[in-house]
Amino acid sequence: MIEVRIHGRGGQGNVVAAYLLATSAINEGWHAQAFPAFGAERRGAPVVAFVRLNHEPIRRRCQVASPDFLIIQDDALMNVPGITEGLKSGGSILLNTSKSSEAYASEDIVHSSLVTLPATQLALQYLGRPVPNTALLSAFLQLTDLLPVSSLTDSLKERFKGEVLEKNIALIEAASKTIPANLWKQTANA
């Protein structure tokens, strides 16, 4: 089973990101589960969502304590103590930032692979809005090769229409091109 924890801030589409990832997997024949850890929802507050992907039915409903992957939608959250808590040894972090991954070398993440993506910049460029979630998901799929990027396109089609959909499709294509393919394939298959 693959477990993912997505950190973001209210308004960044954290829950939507979790739902999109699980929807893509379910449409590809996987078993998947996505759910938020709700706090008092408000824009800007740190929020967390969880995704489980498996080839067998998923029975547990507890929160994800030791994720294989972290997707972090706001680089300021890297300063929050415990943000990488529970990340499996050898696990990986995808971080939305315009900085390079070297800027995040620290004792906390010494055993992890950290890849950065300027997802907010890309989103501003393609959507005109600072919503980094779909770019990050596209990069995540590119890195792990868990699902084809086209599965994300399909689940976007279930959720969005018209201009918003077209712009997001252009965004995820662009995002996937900026990321080395299959870098995390081994972790995803472990």
Place this chain on the structure above:
Amino acid sequence: MRKALEGSQAIAQTVALCRPQVVAAYPITPQTHIVENIAKLVANGKMECELVSVESEFSAASLVLGAASAGSRTYTASASQGILLMSEVLYNIAGLRIPMVMTCANRAISAPLSIWNDQQDSMAVRDAGWIQLYCSDNQEAVDTTIQAYRISEATELPVMVCMDGFTLTHTLEPIDIPDQKMVDTYLPPFNFSRALDPLKPTSVGTLVSPDHYSEARHSHHHALLDAINEIVAADTDWQQLSGRSAGSLLSVDGPADAHIGILTLGSIFGTLCAARDTFTELPATKLIKLRSYRPFPVDALRQACSELTDLIVLERALSPGFGGIVSSEVQAALTHMASEVRVHSFAVGLGGRDMPLEIYRKLHKQVEVAVPAPFSIIDVELEKLSAEDHGTGAATN
């Protein structure tokens, strides 16, 4: 058709398939998405019903009571404080023997204020005279909602379908939504024998003197007890049609000869199954999922527990000043068994506290003691309380 759906979205689509004629609900977390999705279906012309905006849960319940009395198939949904606010009407609906279905998106009760999941709300209206069915996943919630209409209309008793707030309502997972034809085959149009009719006027809700009150209560109690047959039949028939059981009165997962059992209601059942499959070094354990809480399936429970030496009851509510609610009933139901079953009573996951797999290990430790410990909240962190709040009877664990 298997689809990736959020629990609330699936329930809204399922309610539409059941073709209610009147829906009234007041939004409250974590039930909101159900009502929102129904409103969208109505607005988009995908669901034909009268959807009434009301100013409170009291009104929502009153409105569906009136509509159902007039012979409409109705639906409402609520949670937590909303359930408490409508509680007076809930007793009336049941006492008047009005068929209807409501979803309780289970949530804790104030104070302290909590929007998160436990089952104190539906437990608080345990004695309202409704059938209560608890669901452990979203597929069961979908299938149970459809079955609930059939059970309700056959027994002339209202049915509350309880699904854990957030844990189910806000979880997206693969869910099979049956097609309209299947639901129509299973669920014929509602034909209420006592529907209000201006041509044949009757009075509803009149004063009942001591000459007849006890008889009304007796017949209500026995109607609930007899509903057991309809709950079983509704699930058997649905299984034949859809290939899926929603869990009948209760269901058992695990080896038949296990001597340790854990009984629970709702979504933590799945986590217990995962824990059992993870901690394989622990003794064989039978996991019992109690789906029908009212009526309480005494015979089925006794049968499920016949080989047990120890039964742990794990529930998401408590009766302050006594302890476990479900466990006390389980204990009563298991008296005078051929061999005694020791009942261990714990609350867990109150106000949305996460229940990790490790709880399973802790539960097994509790079975090792000679005499069952008194009821406790098994995941309480006493170190967060000052010493004088630990209580003289506090379990040490």
